[in-house]
Amino acid sequence: MFPLNSFEKLDPSFKVRSPKGKDAQVATLCSLDQFHPDGMIFIKNKKYYERLLDKLNKGAALNGIGVVFQDSFFKTLKADEDSGALERFAFYATVESVDLALSRFSKLFYDEFNARGNDLVDGRKAGTARIDPTSAIADNVFLGTGVTIGARVVIHSGCAILSHSTIGENTVLYPNVVVYRNVHIGKNCRVHANTTVGSDGYGYNYFKGEHLKVWHFGGVVIKDSVEIGSGTSIDQGTFSPTLIGEGTKIDNQVHMGHNCKIGKGVLITGQAGFSGSVTLEDYVAMGGCAVFAPEVVVGKGAQIGGLSGVTSDVPAGAKYSGHPARPLNEFLRSVATLRKLALKDKTKTPVESAPR
Numbered sequence: 001m002f003p004l005n006s007f008e009k010l011d012p013s014f015k016v017r018s019p020k021g022k023d024a025q026v027a028t029l030c031s032l033d034q035f036h037p038d039g040m041i042f043i044k045n046k047k048y049y050e051r052l053l054d055k056l057n058k059g060a061a062l063n064g065i066g067v068v069f070q071d072s073f074f075k076t077l078k079a080d081e082d083s084g085a086l087e088r089f090a091f092y093a094t095v096e097s098v099d100l101a102l103s104r105f106s107k108l109f110y111d112e113f114n115a116r117g118n119d120l121v122d123g124r125k126a127g128t129a130r131i132d133p134t135s136a137i138a139d140n141v142f143l144g145t146g147v148t149i150g151a152r153v154v155i156h157s158g159c160a161i162l163s164h165s166t167i168g169e170n171t172v173l174y175p176n177v178v179v180y181r182n183v184h185i186g187k188n189c190r191v192h193a194n195t196t197v198g199s200d201g202y203g204y205n206y207f208k209g210e211h212l213k214v215w216h217f218g219g220v221v222i223k224d225s226v227e228i229g230s231g232t233s234i235d236q237g238t239f240s241p242t243l244i245g246e247g248t249k250i251d252n253q254v255h256m257g258h259n260c261k262i263g264k265g266v267l268i269t270g271q272a273g274f275s276g277s278v279t280l281e282d283y284v285a286m287g288g289c290a291v292f293a294p295e296v297v298v299g300k301g302a303q304i305g306g307l308s309g310v311t312s313d314v315p316a317g318a319k320y321s322g323h324p325a326r327p328l329n330e331f332l333r334s335v336a337t338l339r340k341l342a343l344k345d346k347t348k349t350p351v352e353s354a355p356r
Contacts, residue, residue: 001025001026001027001038002025002026002108002109003023003024003025004016004022004023004024004025004026004091004093006026006108007026007093007101007105010104010105010108011095011096011100011101011104011105013071013094013095013096013097013101014068014093014094014095014101015093015094015095016091016092016093017069017074017081017092017093017094018086018087018089018091018092018093019087020087020091021066021089021090021091021092022091024038024064024066024090024091025038026038026039026040026066027039028040028109028113028239029041029042029105029106029109029239030065030239030240031218031237031238031239031240031259032048032051032052032055033237033240033259033261034239034240034241035060035061035062035063035065036063036239037063037064038063038064038065038090039063039064039065039066040065040066040067040068040105041065041066041067041068042067042068042098042101042102043067043068043069043070043073043098044069044070044073044098044099045070045073046073046076049073049077052067056088062088062089062090064090065089065090066089066090066091066092066093067086067089067091067092067093068092068093068094068095068098068101069092069093069094069095069098070094070095070096070097070098071094071095071096074094097205099205100205100207100212102203102205102214103204103205103207103212103213103214103215104212106214106215106216106217106238106239107213107215109215109217110215110216110217113181113182113217114181114217116145116163116164117144117145117146117162117163117164117181118144118145118163119142119144119145119162119163119181122142122143122144123143123144123145123146123147123163124143126145128145128146128147129143129144129145129146129147129148129149130146130147130148130149131143131148131149132149132150132151132152132153132169134151134152135149135150135151135152135153135154135155136153136154136155137149137153137155138155138156138157138159139157140157140158141155141156141157141158141159141160141161142159142160142161143161144160144161144162144163144164144165144181145163145164146163146164147161147162147163147164147165147166147167148165148166148167149161149166149167150166150167150168150169150170150171150187151169151170152169152170153167153168153169153170153171153172153173154171154172154173155167155172155173156172156173156174156175156177156193157175157176158175158176158177159173159175159176159177159178159179160177160178160179161173161179162179162180162181162183162198163181163182164181164182165179165180165181165182165183165184165185165198166183166184166185167179167185168185168186168187168188168189168224169187169188170187170188171185171186171187171188171189171190171191172189172190172191173191174190174191174192174193174230175193175194176193176194177191177192177193177194177195177196177197178195178196178197178199179197179198180196180197180198180199180219180220180236181198181217181219182198182217182218182219182220182236182241183197183198183219183220183221183222183236184219184220184221184222184241185197185222185226186222186223186224186225186226186246187224187225188224188225189222189224189225189226189227189228190226190227190228191227191228192227192228192229192230192232192252193230193231194230194231195228195229195230195231195232195233195234196232196233196234197220197222197228197234198219198220198234198235198236199233199234199235199236200215200216200235200236200258201214201216201235201236201237201238201257201258201259201276202235202257202258202276203216203238203258203276214238216235216236216237216238216239216258217236217239218236218237218238218239218240218241218242218258218259219236219237219241219242220234220235220236220237220241220242220243220244221241221242221243221244222244223243223244223245223246223247223248223264224246224247225246225247226244226245226246226247226248226249226250227249227250228250229250229251229252229253229254229270230252230253231252231253232250232251232252232253232254232255232256233254233255233256234256235256235257235258235260235276236258237258237259238258238259240259242256242258242259242260242261243260243261243262244262245262245263245264245265245266245282246264246265247264247265248262248263248264248265248266248267248268249266249267249268250268251268251269251270251271251272251288252270252271253270253271254268254270254271254272254273254274255272255273255274256274256278257274257275257276257277257278257294258276258277259276259277260274260276260277260278260279260280261277261278261279261280262279262280263279263280263281263282263283263284263300264282264283265282265283266280266282266283266284266285267284267285267286268280268286269286269287269288269289269290269306270288270289271288271289272286272288272289272290272291272292273289273290273291273292274291274292275291275292275293275294275295275296276294276295277294277295278292278293278294278295278296278297278298279295279296279297279298280298281297281298281299281300281301281302281316282300282301283300283301284298284299284300284301284302284303284304285302285303285304286303286304286305286306286308287304287305287306287307287308288306288307289306289307290304290305290306290307290308290309290310291308291309291310292310293309293310293311293312296310296311296312296313296314297313297314298310298313298314299313299314299315299316299317299318300316300317301316301317302314302315302316302317302318302319302320303318303319303320304320304321304325305319305320305321305322305325305328305331306321307323308320308321308322308323308325309322309323309324309325310324310325311324311325312324312325322334322335
């Protein structure tokens with residue numbers, strides 16, 4: 001737990017604005033996806049504020065959550081402050097830049113979280129690893145502090161499973177799989193060779209010639225019966241987990257950014273790429289090398305063509321293709337039109353086609 005004056009030292013622009021709560025303490029940082037007791041959440045603009053209010057209107061419990069607003073946006077909330085609407089939070093404060101505060105504050109909690117584990121001494125030697133006796137673990141496997149291995153798990157040579165991660169029963173990890181801290185893999189999963197689960201997300205904020213890191217500690221949750229191909233990388237969430245739903249199948253050489261939410265029964269083919277906070281609802285399917293922009297939502301049962309660049313939301317059940325991705329019939333018509341124009345141009349004589 002950190003008192004609020006800890007954040008003043010890290011960012012001089014941090015100011016507590018609420019009449020009460022100046023003595024509050026913060027246990028962790030959290031996102032709109034998942035509230036943690038005594039957590040701190042950041043609100044940069046109207047879009048995120050409306051998402052927060054919507055979550056509260058649907059009955060989400062605050063449990064001592066404090067809010068840090070970007071100062072320029074906070075000035076637009078005078079009516080909410082005057083009405084006492086902000087008093088529902090444990091405290092509210094402002095910073096000049098939420099982005100910079102994320103980088104500065106996240107390191108504090110990252111260090112505290114990682115102090116709880118030890119990935120230099122094998123958990124079997126330290127007596128902290130919990131391994132079901134029916135599991136099979138090859139030579140040259142490392143287990144960190146507090147790792148839990150379920151029944152009939154098979155772990156091949158060269159794997160490393162870092163502190164406080166769990167592997168569910170009947171799951172198989174093939175050679176050289178790396179599982180970072182705070183990763184939870186369900187039952188009956190298969191993770192193929194040279195895959196990494198739980199590496200840091202790609203988050204940086206530019207300030208005075210330096211790219212300041214956003215420190216990630218949200219982990220990854222992989223539900224039951226998921227298969228992940230070789231050479232795939234799944235980043236952990238920033239403050240809440242990246243989520244892979246039950247029965248989803250991921251091909252080789254896929255990259256999945258932080259905070260993605262993948263539904264059940266999704267088919268993700270080779271070399272697909274996901275920016276941060278992409279949502280694929282249940283039973284989405286795609287062709288190879290499809291890529292997805294940040295915060296895109298693809299509706300249930302939608303299909304995405306190979307090599308597509310998805311830059312906006314896709315409705316449930318829709319078929320999209322192209323770059324930027326658009327409804328399949330529209331994309332096919334545009335390809336046919338361009339081909340007709342190209343062939344028509346070939347029928348001209350060199351003099352007719354020469355620039356004037």
